[in-house]
Amino acid sequence: MLIRLIDAVNEAVGRLVSVLAVIFAAIIIYDVVLRYVFEEPTRWAFDVTKQLFGFYFVMLGGYALRHRAHVQVDILTEKLSPGVLRIVEAAGYVIFFFPFTWVFLTRSWEFAMRSWNQGETTYGAIQMPVYPLKMAMCVAAGLLLIQGISEVLKIILDRKEVQA
Secondary structure, eight states: OHHHHHHHHHHHHHHHHHHHHHHHHHHHHHHHHHHHTSSOOOSSHHHHHHHHHHHHHHHTHHHHHHTTOSOOOOTTTTTSOHHHHHHHHHHHIIIIIHHHHHHHHHHHHHHHHHHHHHTOBOSSSSOOBSHHHHHHHHHHHHHHHHHHHHHHHHHHTTOOOOOO
16 A cells, blocks of 8 residues: 555656656747747746756656666676565665665755745846755655655565556
8 A cells, every 4th residue: 555655656746747848848949949040039948947857857766766767787686586686675775775865855955945044046047946946856855765665665575566
């Protein structure tokens, strides 16, 4: 039940966020057409697409982990038996993944709160608030952390990927 819930949350977030790729591609095309066809570049498109891409990039971490799309160096593990491989994978999560995501979560929270309290904005042609992107980093870290929990539960229970 918990595995399905976590997987479903990251699946929904991944599918929702993937729509942003179309949006920022449309903004880039719009800006290029205005710049080169009408010689009237926008003042806002670069900053908006940069922030949308940052949001897109960080928010898909949990989705990528759910679909095992992260880079793995399996040159050492490819020859291990399934039982030993499960132990190595679980140890990898405990030793490396969970400490990293915990630091990512706590530091990004501090980072976002500092930005919020300062009313931080971009330095571009338009001054967009930065704190929503920094808060997205914190949410992304949380999504990555809970997806890691799901993956470890799958290892412990010897289950394959659960479809959402």
